[in-house]
Amino acid sequence: MTLEEKQAQLVGFWVDQGDEVVAPLSGEKRSSTRYEEASAHGIGHLTRVYGTRPVDPVERAAWLWGEQRRLQRETRLGIPAIVHEECLTGLAAWKAATFPTPLAWGAAFDPDLVEQVGRAVGASMRALGVHQGLAPVLDVIRDPRWGRVDECIAEDPLVVGTVGTAYVRGLQSEGVHATLKHFVGYSASRAGRNHAPVSAGRREVEDVLLPPFEMAVREGGARSVMNSYSDIDGVPLAADPTYLTGVLRDRWGFDGVVVSDYFSVDFLRSMQRIAADKADAARLAITAGIDVELPSPDAYPTLASQVREGVLPESVLDAAVRRVLAQKEELGLLDADFGEPPSAIDLDPPEHRAIARRLAERSVVLLGNDGILPLDPRSPVKVAVVGPNADSAEALMGCYSFVNHVLAHHPGVPSGIDLPTVLDAVRAELPLAELAHVRGCEVEGDDASGIPAAVDAAASADVTIVVVGDRAGLFGRGTVGEGNDVDTLELPGLQRRLVEDVVATGTPTVLVLLTGRPYAIDWALPPRRGAEGTIVGLGAVNAPAPVDAPAAERDIRRPAAVLQSFFPGEEGAPAIAAVLSGAVAPSGRLPVSLPRSAGAQPYSYLHAPLGGRTDVTSADPTPARPFGFGLSYTTFAHEDLTVAPEVSAGDRIRASVTVRNTGGREGTDVVQLYAHDEVASVTRPVAQLIAFERVALAPGEATVVDIDVPVERLAFTGLDGVKRVEPGRIRLWVGGACDDEETVASVDIV
Template identity: 85%
Template sequence: MTLEEKQAQLVGFWVDQGDEVVAPMSDEKKSSTRYDEASAHGIGHLTRVYGTRPVDPVERAAWLWAEQTRLQRETRLGIPAIVHEECLTGLAAWKAATFPTPLAWGAAFDPELVEEVGAAVGSSMRQLGIHQGLAPVLDVIRDARWGRVDECIAEDPLVVGAIGTAYVRGLQSEGVHATLKHFVGYSASRAGRNHAPVSAGRREVEDVLLPPFEQAVRDGGARSVMNSYSDIDGVPFAADPTYLTGVLRDRWGFDGVVVSDYFSVDFLRSMHRAAADQAEAARLAITAGIDVELPSPDAYLTLADQVRDGRLAPEILDRAVRRVLTQKEELGLLDADFSAPPSAIDLDPRQHREIARRLADESLVLLSNDGVLPLDPQRTTRIAVIGPNADSPEALMGCYSFVNHVLAHHPGVPSGIELPTVLDALRAELPSAEITRTVGCAVEGDDDSGISAAVEAAEAADVAIVVVGDRAGLFGRGTVGEGNDVDTLELPGVQRRLVEATVATGTPVVVVLMTGRPYAIDWALPPRRSAEGVIVGLGAVNAEDLPESPHATIGDAHAPRPAAVLQAFFPGEEGGPAVASVLSGRVAPSGRLPVSMPRSAGSQPYSYLHAALGGRTDVTSADPTPARPFGFGLTYTTFTHSGLHVAPEVRTDGRIRASVVVHNTGEREATDVVQLYAHDEVASVTRPVAQLIGFRRVTLAAGARATVDFDIPVDRLAFTGVDGVKRVEPGRIRLWVGGACDDEETVATFDVV
């Protein structure tokens, strides 16, 4: 291969890039290179052929097959291009199925179902000649203010790793390579700001941020990785071989391809100021371990000349080219036949909608309920449906859905898929009810003129369903999503005022939160009691000060609050029917919080994985205790957990074999998420007060019991010691199972020896 042929394999080209802002600074980063010039010697990637504009999939496939054939026939080496697309909530293309956002995956606690989602997405991509998907996001949530929380799975690395790895397996089972992102530390930015510096210490990186990526590489066999935009302790990640080579390849054995996040190579020059020009940025990135520059030729167009004049060692260039060609061989591209493009494609078949519906059902988290849910058809014949998200298809989907990511720039183009809203679904679910619709207010802005009409509607109803929350978008176009970071965790706009005004009518109010992040809604939630009746999660509030009324807020016995609160994390195209079926009671909610529900933005960054001094203490008046903790979720029955048993001793190289009895003590079938937590009581470094080490979904009929067994490697308790070595340390471990991370309903201890 000539140097120009090698260089061409290490760049992508955004053939259809227009004026839409669908990537950071993409409006400023138009490639100055023409496609025919860039592909004269071949090309490594074609960027978002289907996902940049609304294009008919069959027509676009015909173009793609013809272009791949041209690359085979008209370039000297005849090597086709890898086609990559976004696929975080399904294939981000017109008319393709839109699944729940990853935060909803975490709420479902169901890796097997997420693997089905990955396989469904992969099957659509493969039909269209797409080879690589830019998902999953394995960033562990550290700060709810960060705009990209809706792209993340959870604040717990075990949940992120298990569910993210399941998605990798599903996608790759269809012959599409998954791309892990954003490696690593992106979500730990200061103050939750996008692209902001990361000040994480070695222990946080090793024990919290890296494990999901390691699991997806070692257990999931992921074939591609994408770098983080951020710097860690002052070193831009795109130029740091410590992780891109030392950890990823030398320690974990990854032998796939590392691609740059869009424009991140040039960002070494333009944003980090770590390179004087594009040539230096390219040299830093490829030496650190970034093999391919995306989305279009930019800094890597200097590589051939740098080899010629001795600034770049030829073996560094060859190393990256070898990896790309190996990937193309694995994908079958070197022998591909592009003579027969698909003539008919259904990107939203019934099977995909069924999977989307199951995941949406499982992801809904019931945060409070005074008995108004499920709705009684005999007592709720008049229903007022209120709120800006009640009749909004866009409110069902995350930032990287095609509707919110791309169609926002094409307002006259239909979505191409059925998107029944919560209002549509309630009318279908409750055909005999008299349902009225009032907006009340917008998602954003300070216009409260519509609240009076909402109050009138609530006063005339038996129950009011108020659907509020977010509108996902990018870089200021919305309330959550990439670049939409916030400094407050109050509901956007005047939505809290809308909720409080409807609650004040005295009509029972059910609040449905359709959001991409957890909001500070302690004002809407009652105090919480464990299975034994113990008050938990109240911070500085004394139990004897609690009001008796279930409709009174802590600290104010006269302030009313909603009768029920249901959390939906952007539940996708079938999210409307899923919400309606939970409200009606046809489906019992089974979701659990994958991220703590904060009391205020002032408690951020926060994680349930905090050490003792990271929680409520007597040496500060600031209380970070969340309004609802990680793992919390109610349903329409009650579960008890008892008889937790574990062997008294476990070797440092052994396995934790524990069992617990789960009992459905209510009157209907439902699903429990059995959560096994651990705490290392004395260790050489501070350890979390709670750490999830196992979880299992269990469905039980009314009155039924089951023994749930866990078989867990003890190295799930490993941590990085004072000397920087990760190990399992001997000592006493306390285990428990309960309704959330802070609910020690049944407890056992054992010694690691």
């Protein structure tokens, strides 16, 4: 290969970008290179062929097949291009199924179902000639003020790693390479600001931020990784060989391809100011370990000349090219026959919608219920459905859904898929109800003129369903999403006022939250306290009030019930309606702590003893609801946690616990096993999730759940910087949330 041919394999090209801003800073004029010029010697990637604008999939496939044939015919080496697309909530293309956002994956605590999502998405991508998907996001949530929280899975690295790895397996089982992002530390930025510096210490990086990536590489076999935009302690990840080579390749044995996040190579020059020019930026990035520059040629077109000038060793260029060619060989591209493109394709088939429906149903979290739920679908009641998200399909979708990411730039273009709203779904679920719909207010803004009409509708109803929350978008377009970071965790706009005014009518009110982050809604929730008045775990407050409780006994200062749904996707509205009616029992659990205030951030349930509520400070970071919390329409008891008294450091913890459905309805519990290292050489979290499992039980049914956990899950980075398991006593417990020690045992690591 000539130097130009090698260089060509290390860049992508955004053929169809045009003037649309669908990625960070893509509106800036970055490169004058024409596609014909860039691909004269071949090309590494074609960027977002389907996902840049609403193009008919069959027509676009015909173009793509023809372009791949041209590359085979008209370039000397005849190497086709890798085609990559976004696939965070499904293939981000017109008419393709939109699944729940990753934060909903975490809420479902169901890796097997997420693997099915990955397989479904991968099948659609492969049918369209797409080879690489830019997902999953394995950033551990550290601050809910960060705009990209809806793209993340959880604040717990085990949940992130387990669920994210399941998605990797599903996607790659269909012959599409998954891309892990954003490696590493992106979510730990100061004050939750996008692209902001990261000040994480070595122990936080090693023990919290890296494990999900390691799991996806070692256990999931992920074939691609994308760098973080941020810097850690002053070193941008795009130029840091410590992580891109030392950790990823040398320590973990990763032999796949590292691609740059869009424009991040040139950001070394234009934003982070550690490179003098594009050539300098390219040299730093490829030396650190970034093989391919995306989305288009920007800095890497300087590589060939740098080799000729003796500035860059050709061996560095060759190493990256070998990895790209190995990936193309693995994908079958080097021997591909681009004969007939698909003549028809359904990107939203019934089986995909069925998977989306199940995941949406299992991700709904019931945060509070005084007995008003479930609603009786056979009752001819008057129902007021109010709120800015009640009749909005966009409110069901995440930032990287095609609807919010691309179609927002094409007003008037239909979504191409069936997208019922919550109002539509409630109308279908409660056929005998008399429905009134009033918007009340917008998601953003200070126009209160519609609130009186909403109050009147609520006052005339038997029950009110008020649907509020977020509108996902990018860089100031919306309330959550990439670049939409916040300094408050109050509901946007006048939505809290709308809810409080509706509740004040005395009509029992069900609050439904459609959001991409957790909000500070403690004002909407009943106190989580026991008989002594102290804050307790779920076990003491799980039972709802009697369904027939008289209105006089209701607390009219708060909604009668609160449902949290994190952007549940195309089938989200029917899923929510099914939970409201009781056709589906809620089984979701909080994958992220529900904050009490923005001032307590950043907060994680994985805090050390002095990171929680203490007597030495008047500030209280205790969340309104803890990680792992979630109610159902029945109750569960966890009893008789047993474990062998001793286990060796290289062995496995084998525990068992009895789970009993103590209520009158069928339901699904999420069994959560937590651990705490009672005495360690460094401070350890007061609670650490080490295992979880969904268990469905009939009324009165009990089962023994066996849990098998490798002791290494309790390893941490010691004083010498080495990760190891230390001897000592570990307290274990199972309960309804991280702070609910319902049944307790201990084991000594020897």
